[in-house]
Structure formats: structure tokens, C-alpha cells
Amino acid sequence: MNVALPPFKERAKAALADRRLKLAIDRTTGTAEAKRAAAVAAFPEFDAARARGRAIKDHVIANLGHYLEMFERNATASGAHVHWAVDDAEARAIVTRLCLDAKAKVVTRSKSMLGEEIGLPHALADAGIERVETDLAEHIIQLAGETPSHIIWPAMHRTREQVAELFTASHRPPPEADDPATMVQSARRVLREKFLGADVGISGANFLVADTGATCTVTNEGNAELTTTPPRVHIVTAGIEKIVPSTAHAMALLRILVRSATGGELTQYTTFHCGPKRPGDADGPEEMHIVLVDNGRTKMLAGEFREMLRCIRCGACMNHCVVYRQIGGHAYGGTYPGPMGSVLTPVLDGLAAARDLPNACTMNGRCAEVCPVGIPIPTLLRAWRRRSWRERLEPGALRAGIGLWAQVAHRPALYRLASRIGVRALRAFGRDGWIGSLPLAGGWTAYRDLPRPSGRTFMEQYRDQQRGRK
Amino acid sequence: MSGQPQPTVGLFVTCLVDAIRPQIGFAAIQLLEEAGCRVEVPEAQTCCGQPAFNSGDDRDTARLARQTIAAFEGFDHVVLPSGSCAATMVHGWPELLAGDPDWAARAKAFAAKTHEITSFLVDVLGYTPSGRRLAASATYHDSCSGLRELGVAAQPRALLARVEGLEMRGLPGNDVCCGFGGTFCVKYSDISNAIVTEKAEAIEGTGADLLLAGDLGCLMNMAGKLHRRGARTRCFHAVEVLAGRADGPAIGEEG
Numbered sequence: 001m002n003v004a005l006p007p008f009k010e011r012a013k014a015a016l017a018d019r020r021l022k023l024a025i026d027r028t029t030g031t032a033e034a035k036r037a038a039a040v041a042a043f044p045e046f047d048a049a050r051a052r053g054r055a056i057k058d059h060v061i062a063n064l065g066h067y068l069e070m071f072e073r074n075a076t077a078s079g080a081h082v083h084w085a086v087d088d089a090e091a092r093a094i095v096t097r098l099c100l101d102a103k104a105k106v107v108t109r110s111k112s113m114l115g116e117e118i119g120l121p122h123a124l125a126d127a128g129i130e131r132v133e134t135d136l137a138e139h140i141i142q143l144a145g146e147t148p149s150h151i152i153w154p155a156m157h158r159t160r161e162q163v164a165e166l167f168t169a170s171h172r173p174p175p176e177a178d179d180p181a182t183m184v185q186s187a188r189r190v191l192r193e194k195f196l197g198a199d200v201g202i203s204g205a206n207f208l209v210a211d212t213g214a215t216c217t218v219t220n221e222g223n224a225e226l227t228t229t230p231p232r233v234h235i236v237t238a239g240i241e242k243i244v245p246s247t248a249h250a251m252a253l254l255r256i257l258v259r260s261a262t263g264g265e266l267t268q269y270t271t272f273h274c275g276p277k278r279p280g281d282a283d284g285p286e287e288m289h290i291v292l293v294d295n296g297r298t299k300m301l302a303g304e305f306r307e308m309l310r311c312i313r314c315g316a317c318m319n320h321c322v323v324y325r326q327i328g329g330h331a332y333g334g335t336y337p338g339p340m341g342s343v344l345t346p347v348l349d350g351l352a353a354a355r356d357l358p359n360a361c362t363m364n365g366r367c368a369e370v371c372p373v374g375i376p377i378p379t380l381l382r383a384w385r386r387r388s389w390r391e392r393l394e395p396g397a398l399r400a401g402i403g404l405w406a407q408v409a410h411r412p413a414l415y416r417l418a419s420r421i422g423v424r425a426l427r428a429f430g431r432d433g434w435i436g437s438l439p440l441a442g443g444w445t446a447y448r449d450l451p452r453p454s455g456r457t458f459m460e461q462y463r464d465q466q467r468g469r470k
Numbered sequence: 471m472s473g474q475p476q477p478t479v480g481l482f483v484t485c486l487v488d489a490i491r492p493q494i495g496f497a498a499i500q501l502l503e504e505a506g507c508r509v510e511v512p513e514a515q516t517c518c519g520q521p522a523f524n525s526g527d528d529r530d531t532a533r534l535a536r537q538t539i540a541a542f543e544g545f546d547h548v549v550l551p552s553g554s555c556a557a558t559m560v561h562g563w564p565e566l567l568a569g570d571p572d573w574a575a576r577a578k579a580f581a582a583k584t585h586e587i588t589s590f591l592v593d594v595l596g597y598t599p600s601g602r603r604l605a606a607s608a609t610y611h612d613s614c615s616g617l618r619e620l621g622v623a624a625q626p627r628a629l630l631a632r633v634e635g636l637e638m639r640g641l642p643g644n645d646v647c648c649g650f651g652g653t654f655c656v657k658y659s660d661i662s663n664a665i666v667t668e669k670a671e672a673i674e675g676t677g678a679d680l681l682l683a684g685d686l687g688c689l690m691n692m693a694g695k696l697h698r699r700g701a702r703t704r705c706f707h708a709v710e711v712l713a714g715r716a717d718g719p720a721i722g723e724e725g
Contacts, residue, residue, distance in 0.1 A: 323658075362649060443655065453491075
């Protein structure tokens with residue numbers, strides 16, 4: 001994926017220069033942060049719910065094979081077909097074949113990050129199938145020809161003013177006004193026609209319920225229900241880590257998922273899809289297919305990124321990340337942005353292509369603090385840094401600099417001497433108390449002044465003082 | 471502390487305090503001595519190893535850790551005027567040395583007696599400063615590692631509340647990172663700049679005379695940005711104020 005992207009630093013720089021992007025990010029993440037805080041404050045059992053959520057995910061991860069087989073049995077018994085995809089290419093191939101078998105001309109899709117991860121939008125286009133994104137934000141980015149910049153609000157990089165421009169240019173007839181309500185009505189009118197004419201509906205799954213074989217989707221727009229019910233065929237694509245033992249476990253996770261994502265207590269629509277239409281059912285698809293996707297997950301299971309499999313895709317880590325809030329989601333360059341994406345993208349795209357992501361983090365720990373399933377994201381990012389160092393992917397200048405520094409730091413007497421010389425040399429660059437420009441430290445002095453050292457190190461002064469005391 | 475033996479403290483000054491602002495180290499010694507400790511500054515210390523640790527260079531970090539642990543083994547406590555370096559020693563080193571049979575237990579024991587200074591003064595010694603006066607308004611930034619990894623939040627505020635005449639003002643986003651992040655601020659300087667710019671705006675918005683914090687790295691980042699922006703805010707490490715040493719030049723001022 002993303003072969004043609006410029007390097008991370010250039011993408012970040014371009015994002016930083018985009019004032020409208022910053023406005024859009026601040027509006028959405030600011031609201032999300034405030035709403036989450038209010039929801040957590042109003043839910044005294046939050047910590048207990050979080051501990052339970054974590055325990056459920058850990059249990060499932062430790063017994064993944066058992067629950068996946070149980071799910072397959074029960075889903076099959078309900079009349080659904082279960083398919084297994086080892087990677088993104090196989091998943092794309094399965095879904096495309098199912099669409100072609102159904103002679104699908106138009107496919108509706110409700111928002112699914114797994115679908116983005118496996119490259120489904122491109123695959124459908126390549127197969128000559130018209131794809132209609134039914135989530136409002138996905139509809140926006142489809143019109144704009146973009147990818148999601150956030151896992152909960154895919155179009156959060158666009159201000160409502162920009163969305164109004166887009167709808168005016170794309171909707172026929174265009175919306176009569178640019179207030180959000182009128183724009184939503186316009187999108188609704190455009191999408192309604194498509195819902196009823198689609199041959200196949202593709203959804204993701206927030207949960208795969210092992211003991212019933214049901215898949216669960218949560219939305220606030222009701223588009224998942226309209227995507228999965230009228231078409232003849234319903235296809236679910238889901239990562240294998242979405243499995244939970246029972247409906248009660250899904251509900252336990254929903255309590256923390258929704259509060260962490262939007263600050264709501266529950267989504268407007270929480271639907272369990274269990275098999276195709278049965279005799280006597282008023283509606284529903286004639287066929288239901290569930291594509292279970294591995295794509296690197298079983299590899300994570302066996303390694304140091306195992307805890308990342310707990311992720312329930314709430315987006316709280318990105319809403320609370322100082323870096324995400326400056327550069328937005330697209331600069332990260334992967335399917336999943338922000339802190340959780342910085343752990344996952346090297347798994348999906350390879351560390352060599354994504355080594356900047358685990359490094360472009362201040363390690364402030366706020367993501368782990370808000371994570372509803374207690375994923376130690378900074379620890380996992382550090383694991384990537386360790387691997388990157390070991391595999392010599394870090395720039396040579398950095399390696400040489402750290403190596404030289406370490407040689408000195410291991411020898412206290414030499415270190416004392418080096419710092420004595422260093423602080424005196426540094427003083428030569430400053431006027432008054434500040435250094436405004438310093439060779440080899442342009443990253444610092446391009447943007448801020450450096451306080452000039454006092455002149456003698458602490459250790460020098462301390463030693464003199466000790467001599468004086470004796 | 472009458473009747474009890476005087477606790478011995480090995481002060482780890484930190485590389486930044488050693489080089490850039492020694493008076494933070496002397497303020498720390500003063501406070502620890504006032505609180506009844508016998509303080510020594512072992513010669514064998516250099517740096518907690520974060521530049522290597524955060525770059526993924528575990529081997530060099532572990533070497534530094536072993537050397538420092540050995541140098542401080544004779545003390546009852548190890549105290550640092552930095553939540554960030556303290557957190558590296560308390561959490562990073564034991565994790566790093568967990569698989570080393572000779573050092574795992576020593577790293578754990580070392581971590582158990584290592585403290586950030588304001589939390590040590592309040593939580594371990596029950597110290598409160600007295601007779602300190604400073605007629606100024608101040609705001610406080612919570613440095614991330616101290617806050618999240620060591621639970622340093624109430625302690626510096628409790629101590630600062632005892633300084634007569636010091637009016638503390640809340641800082642919006644006080645628990646949001648300042649964008650320093652050690653090597654992050656030079657590796658990804660454009661992003662770091664955007665973050666510290668917002669922090670500087672929030673600090674200036676409080677109208678406080680002083681910015682206080684417990685980590686010199688973060689302070690240098692914020693002070694350097696405030697100065698570049700032409701702001702008048704003066705920056706001190708919290709221990710300088712607590713030791714009654716904030717009457718002289720602030721960070722970046724020359725007396």
C-alpha cells in the first residue's frame with residue numbers, strides 16, 4: 001500500500017502547514033476528548049468495566065482458535081458461509097469473487113476499517129463493481145477520492161465548510177443550504193436510492209459472537225442495517241481478533257467502546273446479524289458470507305505485539321495524542337493512524353516502510369492512560385524502536401551519535417571532562433542567557449532558543465563546595 | 471527525625487541539570503538536607519540513558535543502568551530532580567534487566583528506593599517547607615513521565631501551596647505533553663514545534679509571572695519557545711522556588 005507516498009516528515013510538514021486541517025482536527029478531537037471525559041466521569045464503574053474488557057480480550061486471545069471454531073460452527077448452523085483469509089490479497093479475492101458470483105453491479109458498504117486494511121475499495125473498482133459508501137463520513141471521502149483519516153470519523157480532516165463545498169459540487173440537485181442538517185438530508189436522499197438497488201451489502205463487524213455465530217455492527221446512522229438487509233447478499237469482513245465468547249461479552253465491551261469513542265453510553269444502532277433470511281422472515285439477505293481475516297494477527301499473537309490484539313478500535317488514543325492532533329491521520333500513511341496505528345502499521349506494511357511512526361512519539365503515555373483495554377502503547381512503540389535499532393534501520397548519523405555519547409557516558413571521569421568542555425563551548429554561541437542558533441542543533445534552534453549553560457557544571461561546583469566543607 | 475538514623479540519599483543530578491542549570495541540583499540538596507537527609511552526589515553518575523533507551527539501543531542503556539545501580543547501592547534512597555529520569559530508572563531499568571540473572575533483583579531493589587524529588591519530600595519524608603516567600607503568580611506544567619509513570623501531581627502542588635505570596639494559576643491542558651520528548655524534539659522538530667507553540671500559548675494565556683515544572687528538559691523546551699515568542703514568562707524548576715532560590719535569574723537569564 002501507499003507506495004507512492006512522500007516520506008513521513010514531508011507528509012507531516014505539509015499537514016502542519018494546512019490551517020484548515022488543524023481547525024478540523026481541533027473541532028473533532030476537542031469535542032471527543034470533552035465528551036469522553038464526561039462519559040467516564042458519569043460512569044463510576046468505568047475502571048471496573050475497563051478491567052473486565054481487558055480480561056475478556058485477554059481470554060479470547062489466549063483461546064482464539066477455540067472461539068473461532070465455535071463461531072464458525074454456529075455461524076454455519078445459522079445458514080451463513082464462513083471463509084478464511086490468510087492475508088489481504090486472499091480476503092480481497094474472496095470478496096470480489098462473491099460479488100461477481102452474485103452478478104453484482106452495485107455494492108453498498110458500511111464503514112469498516114478492516115475493509116480499508118485489505119484494500120477492498122480498490123479491489124471492487126478493479127472488478128468493475130460500483131461501490132457506494134453509506135456511512136456519511138465515508139460518503140464524503142468517497143466523493144473526495146480520499147482515505148479515512150480517523151478510525152471513527154473518517155472525514156474528520158475536512159471542515160463542515162469543506163464538506164458543504166463538496167456536496168454542492170457533487171450532489172444532484174445540490175443541497176439548498178450548507179448547515180449540517182440540510183447537508184445530511186442531501187446525503188440521505190442520494191444514498192437512499194442506492195440502498196434499495198444494491199445487489200450486495202458489505203459490512204465489517206465490531207464483534208463476532210462465538211456462541212451464536214452472529215456478527216455485531218454498531219453505528220449512529222443506521223446505515224449498516226440498510227446495507228445489510230435489502231441486498232440479496234450480505235458479506236461481512238472481520239479481523240479474527242473481533243471474536244467474543246457471547247453476547248454478554250460483546251455488551252460488556254460496548255460499554256467501554258462507545259464511551260471511549262464518542263462519549264455516548266451506547267450507539268444509536270447496535271445490530272446482531274445472525275444468518276441469512278429464514279422462512280417467514282419479513283426481510284434480510286438470501287445469502288450471508290463471513291470472511292475472517294488474519295493478515296498478520298496470528299503472527300502478533302506469538303510475539304511482543306500480542307497486547308495490541310486487545311484493541312477494540314475506539315480511537316481514544318488518537319483523540320488524546322499530541323502528535324495526531326497536529327498532523328492528522330493521513331500523514332501517518334497507513335490504514336490506521338495515531339498511536340494504535342503506529343503499532344499496527346509496521347505489522348501490516350513492514351517496519352522498513354514505517355519506522356518513523358513508532359519514533360514520532362513523545363512517549364507521554366496519554367494514549368495508554370485513556371485506552372479502554374489497557375494497551376501499553378508506549379511500551380509497544382518502544383519494542384518497534386528496539387527492533388529498528390537492532391535491524392539497523394535508524395539513520396547512520398543517529399547511530400553514530402548515540403554510539404559516541406554512550407562511549408563517553410560509560411566513563412564518568414571522561415564524561416565529567418566532556419561536559420566541562422561542552423558547557424564552555426556552548427557558552428561561546430550565546431549572547432545574554434540564550435543561544436539562538438547552534439550548529440548540529442538546528443532542530444532545536446530553528447524553533448526555540450536554548451538556555452545558555454551557567455558556565456561550570458554542577459559536578460565542578462559541587463566538588464569545590466565539598467572541598468570547602470572539609 | 472530524632473532518635474532515628476539520618477536517611478542517606480544519593481542524589482542523581484541528571485545530565486541536563488549538571489550541564490545547563492546546576493542551581494537546581496543545589497536547591498535539591500538544600501531541600502533534602504532541610505528534610506533531615508544526609509545527601510551525597512556520587513561521582514560515578516552520568517545520565518539515565520534515555521537518549522539510547524528511546525532510540526531502541528537497549529545494550530548501551532543496560533550498561534549505563536548497571537553502572538549507576540552499582541554506584542548507588544549503598545544509599546537508603548536515590549532521588550532525582552526529574553520525573554522523567556526517575557521513571558526510566560523505576561520502570562525502564564527493571565524491564566531492561568529482567569532477563570539478566572545477575573542484575574534483575576538489583577534493578578528491582580534500586581527501583582524501589584528511587585524517587586522523584588517532590589514525591590520523595592511529601593510521600594516519604596512528610597516534609598513541608600516553612601518560611602518561604604515569593605510574591606509572584608505562577609502556573610505549573612505536569613511533565614508526562616512523572617505524572618503518568620510515577621503519579622507526581624499533588625505533591626509539587628502541596629509543597630508550592632506553602633510558599634507565601636505565591637499565587638498558583640491553573641494551566642489549561644496542564645497534563646498535555648509540551649512536545650519535548652527527549653530526542654523527539656530534534657528528530658521531529660516540526661511536529662515538536664507545533665506542540666510547544668500551543669503549550670506556550672496556553673502558558674501565556676494564564677498571565678502568570680512564572681512557569682514551574684519538575685523536569686528541566688520540558689522546562690528548556692517551553693522556556694526556549696516562550697523566549698523565542700517574546701513572552702515575559704520566567705521559568706524555574708519547582709525545587710528552586712521551594713528552596714527559596716527563585717529570587718535570582720530564571721532559566722535563560724544571566725545575573
